[in-house]
Amino acid sequence: MKRRFIAGAICPKCEQLDKIVMYDDDNHKRHRECVSCGFKELMLDQPDADEISTRVNQPRAGEKPLSHEDEVQVVQLMDPKKLH
Secondary structure, eight states, X not given: OOOEEOTTOBOTTTOOBTOEEEEEOTTSOEEEEETXXXXXXXXXXXXXXXXXXOSSSSOXXXXXXXXXXXXXXXXXXXXXXXOO
8 A cells, every 4th residue: 555645735634734645445445644633534536527618618709710729630640651
């Protein structure tokens, strides 16, 4: 079992900074534990959340794309040795 300290993590019980370690048990379940106060918690897997719509990731209604927003075109690089 490999334990890893989580930089910047604050213990929810004792509120100490940089005292939380994460590890996986033999059943591949992830745990977090505070080395200062002994707080332990089983981390449950949560499904990925859908991306939130923002002005950055949505097209602008009625506006043309800017020059740096040209549509991406995929090109295939060819080996010159295989052309003959």
